[in-house]
Each structure stands twice: as structure tokens, then as C-alpha cells.
Amino acid sequence: MTKRKKLSKGQSRRIKENHQKRLNSATQADEMTKNSVSKGQPEWQNDNLGGTEAAVVISRFGQHADIETVDQDILRCNIRRTVSNIVCGDNVIFRRAKVSQGDLAGVIEAVEERKTQLTRPDFYDGVKVVAANIDQILMVSAVLPEFTPSIIDRYLVACEDMGIKPILILNKVDLLDNETLEYVQSVLDIYRGIGYQVYLMSNKTGEGITQLKTLLVDKNSIFVGQSGVGKSTLVNTLLPESNILTKDVSENSGLGQHTTTVSRLHHLASGGNLIDSPGIREFGLWHLEPDRVTWCFKEFREFLGGCKFRDCKHLNDPGCLIKEALENGKISKLRFESYHKILESMADGRAGARAPRV
Known part of the structure; x- marks a missing residue:
């Protein structure tokens, strides 16, 4: 009989560590069960x-979610611990309780495959899903708190990466004087020229509201944008019965609330x-690779792969087709500079996983 080879010290240590991990996992699982019972979480029996x-x-609250059935009943349900990452817009499978427990009317058993999902990087959760099964993203900006094309470009990169159609909305245009309107229109013309839909709106004067209603027909849409740009006000206009709370931009800080x-x-x-x-003041892109960001600037795509050097940085490299396109007026200086700002923020932010405030 062959003599069994003795384990090395390293192998013995790893076996002990793995065994301890299993013991810790089992203990944590027991604690989770005890905690759920002690906190009054219902134990759903078949x-x-x-x-x-x-x-x-239709909404998510911690370990519970409000759902709407095919009969348009609104129910609050518990979420099975085996089901993770449920978000607004998800199609789910649930079982209704024969006898409700408190305000909980059932339990969600499974999530159906998503058609699309809106994601954003999160410090603690990595890439976090914000909403599911979206047809189009309405990116709302305004002259207050500040009209910032670089923020628009970050949203556009995210939309291109996720494959969800973006629509640009400049809100509060009633605050624009003629000179400012001319400047803003010149910037928005850049996005129109690339092929993005752009709309000017004012909840105060009603400008663009009819167009907005038409855009939303038979679509699953979501508003995104910094706090204070008027997203909730627009929702109140579209859905007067929703009673979404709104606040003005802070006079002291100039920031949305x-x-x-x-x-x-x-x-x-x-x-x-x-x-x-919820309002998003920052939209980090640190989870994307630089090549992916380049591709997400869709006016760059026809020039990709044609630069002299394969590792071209598209800045001062000789034989760069994107830099040549910039010099020939085929790519705007604003977008070119925004692209490099995003890459710089990614290089700075990968260690801290944060996009800078812009």
C-alpha cells in the first residue's frame, strides 16, 4: 500500500482556515435566522x-417591496432571502398570503430576467442596479443649480454603456435671458449634431410639456439628474395625484436639495x-475601462482602430485619428475635453472609487 504523503505546513494551515470559514458561515447563518425571528420577520410557511x-x-423598502399585480392590486411583500437585488421596475413572481401578517400580504419568490437595467457604481456595493426594464432615460439638467455639459457627458457614457436610449431635457428655460439662451443652444446643438434628442422645458410657462407627454407614451421611462433640476416638479405636472415633494435650490449653497x-x-x-x-449629484464611471469610455462617445466610433499606435491615448499621440477629427471640426472641442476629463477622473478615482464633483 502506498504511503500517504504528509501535508506541508502551508496545506495544513489552509485546511484549518477553510474549516474555520465554514464554521463562521454556519454561525452567521444561524444568527441571521435568529435575528429575522427576533425582529418580527414573518416565517412564510407553504x-x-x-x-x-x-x-x-413599484417600490423597494429594505427587505420589503410594493408590487402591483396583473389585477392592479398594490401589495407590500416580504422578499425571500434567496432573492437579491430587487429594484423598481422588476418583473417578479410572488405568492399571496392566505392570512396576512401585519401589513405584509405575501412573499416574492423570484425575479424575471431583465430587459435592461440602470446601474451606477457604489462605494460599498460595487455596481448597483437602480431600476430595471427601462426603455429610455430622460436626463434632466437646468441652469440652476448649474448647466454643466460635463455632467451630461457622464450620463451619456452611462447610457451608451447600458444600451438604454437617452433623451436630454433642459429644464427651467424660463430663467434664461437671450444671451444665455444663445450660449446654451450652441452647446445643445453639439448633442443634436451627434444624434441625441434634446428638448427645452419650463414647468412655469408650460414650454415643452406637451412634447414630454408624447415622448412618454407606451414607454418605461426614468428621470435622472442632479438634485434641484426640477425632476419631481415635472413628475407632479405629469402626475398631479402623485404629490411628489419638491424643494427649491438652496439660496445659500446654490445646490439642489x-x-x-x-x-x-x-x-x-x-x-x-x-x-x-432619488437625485444623483455624482455619476462615477470608475468601473468602466478607458476603451469602453472611448466607445461610449459615439461620434468617436468611426475613427476607432485607425490610429497609428494601438495604445493611442487620443491626446498628443502622432497619427491619432480622433485628434485629427477634432482639428477638422468633426469632433467638438467641448466633447473632446470632456472625454479626457472623464479619463483623468477615472485614473484618480480608481484608488478611491469616486468621481470628482464637477
Whole structure:
């Protein structure tokens, strides 16, 4: 019989470490079960649950979610611990409780495959899903707190990366004087020339509101943009019964104030759906590779792969087709500079995983 080879010290140490990890995992699982019982989380037994039904998530609250059934019943349900990452807009499978437990009317058992998902990087969760099954993203900006094309470009990169159609909305245009309007229009013409849809709106005067309603017909849409640009005000105009809280831009700081705290899906009379999401002041792109960011500037795409050097930085490299396109007026200076600012922020932010305030 072959003599068994003795384990090395390293192998013995790793075996002990793996064994301890299993013990720790088992202990944590037991603690989770105890905690869920002690905190009053219902233990859903099969004999208290009906058959499976389909629904859509209209809002998420910790371990609970509000869902809407095919019969348009609104129910608050618990989420199975085996189900993770449920967000507004998800299509789910749930089971209705025969006897409700408190305000909970059932349990979500599974999430259906998503058509699209809106994501953003998060310090603690990596890439975090914000909403699901979106047809178009309405990017709202305004002259207050500040009209910043570089923020628009960050959103556009994110939209291109996720494959969701972006629509640019400049809100509060009633605050523009003729000189400022001329400048803003010249900037927006750059985006129109690339092929993006751009709309000017004012909730105060009603400009563009009819166009906005038409854009939303039979679509699942979401508003994104910095706090204070008027997203919630627009939702109130579209859905007067929603009563979304709104606040003005702070006179002291010039910054928008957060009003919406939880994403929520609203039905439109047109048949479409609108998700109102918490304001996002920063939209980091540190999770993307530089080559992906380059591709997401869609006017750059026809020049990609043709530069003299394969590792071209598209800045001062000889034989760079993108720099040549800039000099020939085929690419705007504003977008070219914005592109390099994004790459710089990614290089600075990968260690801290943060995009700079712009």
C-alpha cells in the first residue's frame, strides 16, 4: 500500500482556515435566522401561501417591496432571502398570503430576467442596479443649480454603456435671458449634431410639456439628474395625484436639495410608466475601462482602430485619428475635453472609487 504523503505546513494551515470559514458561515447563518425571528420577520410557511402570480415592483423598502399585480392590486411583500437585488421596475413572481401578517400580504419568490437595467457604481456595493426594464432615460439638467455639459457627458457614457436610449431635457428655460439662451443652444446643438434628442422645458410657462407627454407614451421611462433640476416638479405636472415633494435650490449653497428618497414607479394615462428616482449629484464611471469610455462617445466610433499606435491615448499621440477629427471640426472641442476629463477622473478615482464633483 502506498504511503500517504504528509501535508506541508502551508496545506495544513489552509485546511484549518477553510474549516474555520465554514464554521463562521454556519454561525452567521444561524444568527441571521435568529435575528429575522427576533425582529418580527414573518416565517412564510407553504400552507399559508397561494399559487405563484406575476407582478411588477413599484417600490423597494429594505427587505420589503410594493408590487402591483396583473389585477392592479398594490401589495407590500416580504422578499425571500434567496432573492437579491430587487429594484423598481422588476418583473417578479410572488405568492399571496392566505392570512396576512401585519401589513405584509405575501412573499416574492423570484425575479424575471431583465430587459435592461440602470446601474451606477457604489462605494460599498460595487455596481448597483437602480431600476430595471427601462426603455429610455430622460436626463434632466437646468441652469440652476448649474448647466454643466460635463455632467451630461457622464450620463451619456452611462447610457451608451447600458444600451438604454437617452433623451436630454433642459429644464427651467424660463430663467434664461437671450444671451444665455444663445450660449446654451450652441452647446445643445453639439448633442443634436451627434444624434441625441434634446428638448427645452419650463414647468412655469408650460414650454415643452406637451412634447414630454408624447415622448412618454407606451414607454418605461426614468428621470435622472442632479438634485434641484426640477425632476419631481415635472413628475407632479405629469402626475398631479402623485404629490411628489419638491424643494427649491438652496439660496445659500446654490445646490439642489434631495426631495425624493425612494424610487417609485408611476403609471401614466398614456399607458406608459415613469420612475421617479432619488437625485444623483455624482455619476462615477470608475468601473468602466478607458476603451469602453472611448466607445461610449459615439461620434468617436468611426475613427476607432485607425490610429497609428494601438495604445493611442487620443491626446498628443502622432497619427491619432480622433485628434485629427477634432482639428477638422468633426469632433467638438467641448466633447473632446470632456472625454479626457472623464479619463483623468477615472485614473484618480480608481484608488478611491469616486468621481470628482464637477
